[in-house]
Amino acid sequence: MTNHAAFAAEDAVTAVAAQAQPGRHFASFPPRRARDCRKASLGRMDLATSAVVMAGSLLDSMKASSPRHAMSPTGADQEEWIENHPSALEWFEGVLAAAEGKQIVMFLDYDGTLSPIVEDPDRAVMTEEMREAVRGVAQHFPTAIVSGRCRDKVFNFVKLEELYYAGSHGMDIKGPTKVSNHKAKADEVLCQPATKFLPVIQKVYKTLTAKMESIPGAMVENNKFCLSVHFRCVEEAEWDALGREVKAVLDVYEDLEITEGRKVLEIRPTIEWHKGKALLFLLECLGFAGRGDVFPIYIGDDRTDEDAFEVLRNMGQGIGILVTKFPKETSASYSLREPAEVKEFLHKLVKSNETKKG
Numbered sequence: 001m002t003n004h005a006a007f008a009a010e011d012a013v014t015a016v017a018a019q020a021q022p023g024r025h026f027a028s029f030p031p032r033r034a035r036d037c038r039k040a041s042l043g044r045m046d047l048a049t050s051a052v053v054m055a056g057s058l059l060d061s062m063k064a065s066s067p068r069h070a071m072s073p074t075g076a077d078q079e080e081w082i083e084n085h086p087s088a089l090e091w092f093e094g095v096l097a098a099a100e101g102k103q104i105v106m107f108l109d110y111d112g113t114l115s116p117i118v119e120d121p122d123r124a125v126m127t128e129e130m131r132e133a134v135r136g137v138a139q140h141f142p143t144a145i146v147s148g149r150c151r152d153k154v155f156n157f158v159k160l161e162e163l164y165y166a167g168s169h170g171m172d173i174k175g176p177t178k179v180s181n182h183k184a185k186a187d188e189v190l191c192q193p194a195t196k197f198l199p200v201i202q203k204v205y206k207t208l209t210a211k212m213e214s215i216p217g218a219m220v221e222n223n224k225f226c227l228s229v230h231f232r233c234v235e236e237a238e239w240d241a242l243g244r245e246v247k248a249v250l251d252v253y254e255d256l257e258i259t260e261g262r263k264v265l266e267i268r269p270t271i272e273w274h275k276g277k278a279l280l281f282l283l284e285c286l287g288f289a290g291r292g293d294v295f296p297i298y299i300g301d302d303r304t305d306e307d308a309f310e311v312l313r314n315m316g317q318g319i320g321i322l323v324t325k326f327p328k329e330t331s332a333s334y335s336l337r338e339p340a341e342v343k344e345f346l347h348k349l350v351k352s353n354e355t356k357k358g
């Protein structure tokens with residue numbers, strides 16, 4: 001864990017203390033079935049986990065997502081931050097050296113990583129050039145999309161059948177629809193640890209949708225195993241009211257909790273499952289668990305991605321890359337500034353692998 005100062009920036013990330021799993025060993029392929037992964041997720045999520053919004057601090061957390069300090073080359077704090085989290089493009093050779101002789105496995109968040117952040121969540125499309133970059137990477141390395149969106153929705157944005165998809169913050173994992181050289185049966189749902197929460201999530205979706213009608217600009221997105229209450233288009237003066245409404249609705253559901261993303265409150269079951277667990281599960285599915293010659297690369301921009309960065313840090317394998325223009329408290333070891341740089345990084349990886357193969 002880095003110990004540099006926290007910065008008030010657009011989507012400031014708070015300190016992470018997700019549960020570590022050092023030296024965890026896995027069975028190899030074939031993948032575990034959904035029932036097994038439900039068992040693995042039993043129990044309440046540790047409240048120290050990064051994204052959980054603590055009682056009383058909701059408005060403060062929401063306000064912390066206002067842009068203030070873009071990274072400038074002149075600020076000493078920014079310089080220190082970039083020294084601790086160097087650009088994965090500028091230090092590309094270092095990344096390659098660390099991955100030398102190992103199997104790269106690629107994990108990609110969607111919003112803010114493959115697509116730019118936009119006001120309307122339904123319009124967060126990814127460019128054809130980015131799709132080509134992801135397609136290229138998937139031809140060389142097993143690749144998964146890990147998103148807070150529901151799986152179908154993120155698939156409809158990405159539209160690549162050869163990838164693994166972990167939707168609803170990893171609570172809904174499916175193998176490739178089109179199987180290439182990676183070990184997987186086509187079109188298989190691999191893990192859904194939160195199915196028993198579906199009825200309550202749908203009930204809360206209806207309640208919150210009705211409540212949010214009185215707040216101009218507020219929007220509730222149904223992500224199947226979790227919900228997103230968007231406030232990007234809500235006047236700041238209304239955020240307190242919005243936060244209180246959401247908290248009041250959630251107060252009677254002890255099985256659900258509020259976590260926070262970029263101008264969004266996320267409602268999810270309090271199970272011990274997150275993007276980091278999804279990463280470990282996918283490594284197991286791919287037959288790479290417990291192997292020292294695997295090099296997972298996880299690229300993400302949001303608080304919920306911190307759980308995956310933390311898992312990699314604790315494994316001591318692979319790297320986390322945070323996409324940000326702002327210094328943030330993070331467990332990622334590298335950074336990229338925006339989706340355009342993510343695309344360039346993916347292209348460079350492909351090119352270097354092609355060169356290596358001759």
Ligand SMILES: O=P(O)(O)OC[C@H]1O[C@H](O[C@H]2O[C@H](CO)[C@@H](O)[C@H](O)[C@H]2O)[C@H](O)[C@@H](O)[C@@H]1O
Pocket residue numbers: 109110111112116117118119120121122124146147148149221223228230232261262263264266302304
């Ligand atoms: O894990 P992710 O794939 O990064 O999903 C996290 C949330 O992303 C989306 O919301 C964010 O992007 C929107 C479109 O750019 C933006 O309008 C919103 O303010 C951002 O928070 C998605 O709509 C949410 O459901 C996801 O939870």
